[in-house]
Amino acid sequence: MDVKEYMAQVGRRARAASREIVKASTAQKNAALLATATALDSARTELASANQKDLEAGRSKGLDEAMLDRLALTPARIDAMIEGLRQVAALPDPVGTISDMRYVPSGIQVGRMRVPLGVVGIIYESRPNVTVDAASLCLKSANATILRGGSEAIHSNQAIAACIRQGLAAAELPQDLVQVIETTDRAAVGELITMPEYVDVIVPRGGKSLIERISRDARVAVIKHLDGICHVYIDDRADSGKALKIALNAKTHRYGTCNTMETLLVAESQAEQLLPELAALYATHGVELRGCPRTCALLPEAVPATEADWSTEYLAPVLAIRVVSGMEQAIEHINRYGSHHTDAIVTEDLSKARRFLTEVDSASVMVNASTRFADGFEYGLGAEIGISTDKIHARGPVGLEGLTSEKYVVFGDGHIRQ
């Protein structure tokens, strides 16, 4: 197969479909989502047997247990895909919203209309449920989607794609709106990210090295975050009860997520009292502590942190702790070592909360709340296609609105420029 030519065909078909979908009504898009849910429910046997093929191939290739677990399409995961489709169908349709329509001095009326981006390329690894989750958000926002899943999930993804095609057909929408790439050739990714004529944006989901490679080589915009080095800063004006609750939750609620705290910063006036209490709590969860010299002086169980610890995303029960002179130094630390993902202050001081919100340069900045809240569902977006730590286009959790853009619409009555 000529991968370059194949991908160009996929791209042309996606572009053509994206021109058609702008004509679709909200009801038609929702009908396609609900019909896909029904198709998935009816295809449980086919899905299970396709997934079985992938799992067997994965085992014989020696994939590790964590990878095989992500690959598995259990009945509960199929339920979750179906429920996800229904939730996306129930979300308000952002497309076509006209805002700020107003008369300007020349007499024309100017406003902004929310429109789809066009064609979205999704590159992901083992989890087959991403196929449905991503496609449904793109469909609701009237984008065409090109999906490139991991080669280890190819049979599962194709089986899911068949259900999506049934859903599109039931709503009389073009089949090419959602295309799952049929080749496992790695060159397909290289093509997908360098076809600005056919693809408007790439959303990569997976490990840091995959995302770094894609960002480096892409010729189109990439919505992404590389890592989540999130901080909680306990201010000298913090309420100690809130501080303990938040510092514990931000680290131990889940270890493998990007909004988990990786470094705790504590004002020196609080350190002596709070750190031993916190260390005892962390000990009950088996969290390893790595501290700056002052932390280690207070906590015998802490091992000395190295410079590298401040910029490490552990994704594990490990926490770096630094005692800082106050908020100024905390902000400096966060802006220097953080990944601009999510950072929180615990304080009762209004002026300091206001300064922290303004000066911390991160996608989500929080006051007296756990970093674990940084999430599309928790923020009320209904769903998320990913999280962005870039400042261009979308920042933070990206939902339906992040898959759209605004164009200017102008009404006149024969107006000409004088």
Place this chain on the structure above:
Amino acid sequence: MDVKEYMAQVGRRARAASREIVKASTAQKNAALLATATALDSARTELASANQKDLEAGRSKGLDEAMLDRLALTPARIDAMIEGLRQVAALPDPVGTISDMRYVPSGIQVGRMRVPLGVVGIIYESRPNVTVDAASLCLKSANATILRGGSEAIHSNQAIAACIRQGLAAAELPQDLVQVIETTDRAAVGELITMPEYVDVIVPRGGKSLIERISRDARVAVIKHLDGICHVYIDDRADSGKALKIALNAKTHRYGTCNTMETLLVAESQAEQLLPELAALYATHGVELRGCPRTCALLPEAVPATEADWSTEYLAPVLAIRVVSGMEQAIEHINRYGSHHTDAIVTEDLSKARRFLTEVDSASVMVNASTRFADGFEYGLGAEIGISTDKIHARGPVGLEGLTSEKYVVFGDGHIRQ
């Protein structure tokens, strides 16, 4: 000079300054803008003599008259720079605006705060006034700016930069907020567009080949448009008076601007009556007509258009004309040959106007108005840093808001994720 090291220093200084400017008040930023205006007014002699050096060097290098004209800092152009600074000072400050703040089910309060992008790199050619125009918009939106003007304007740009530094000093803002690159080495551009650690977005202003090169090689986001192949479609339900006015204005108001009409599309039912009338009007302006076969059959003065004409931005008194079967074909033509900049329909039919607005995939879509209105001032943005035909981040005329982004801000009261 080691250009790579020099540019890295410029970048580091810009990044540091961008962290400081977020603390500045609106009043402080406005004070810097107004003090720069005063400094320019007091430095007219120095500006004239610096500009004289550039003009003499330009003449001896054999620059053409159009280039020399763009390079000249006449007293009127200095007046315009001063007036521009005052206008930007008078605009509302977008930074810090918090929108959509609301409680979500977990009890946290989530909103979005408008924040600067960080560091903006501006790459431009001969016009020295861009130095002030671009720097003032970036300053107002709390961004640091790195300016790379044409080598032919280096003395003028440095003289302007000295005035900006005076303005910054008067308002006690960091000098590094606005840096004009001091080397004319072309390698500086290559560095500027590939330092994502120091530069967040590039705005190139100049010819198509410059912008194409920058877009191709940049490792950061680029706010740009390559060309403006704008259309007016005269529908079969058009009011002929409005059609004549708009078609004439969109072509002849100014020839060299990106929002000038380059192709006129006419519904076949209108062609026989309107085209001869229009041709007579264009003749009084000396506009050369290039037509499809049906156009040429109606207009003896028209020369046959080639396929290339449909995708050419003439920037000159030349117009391509095509007779189409109706709106469907017009939309197809625009989406295929246009540059997604600005396109207009002339019609009295509401349903067709609505369809045109939805289906034409351009940054500005207009009903019964001249394409010449696509402009930041005309749209009420106050000023524009450029026009974008991309869908990511900003689309259409880009003003202060396009130089900002939104981050999430979250308030809790000790809230943790359950």
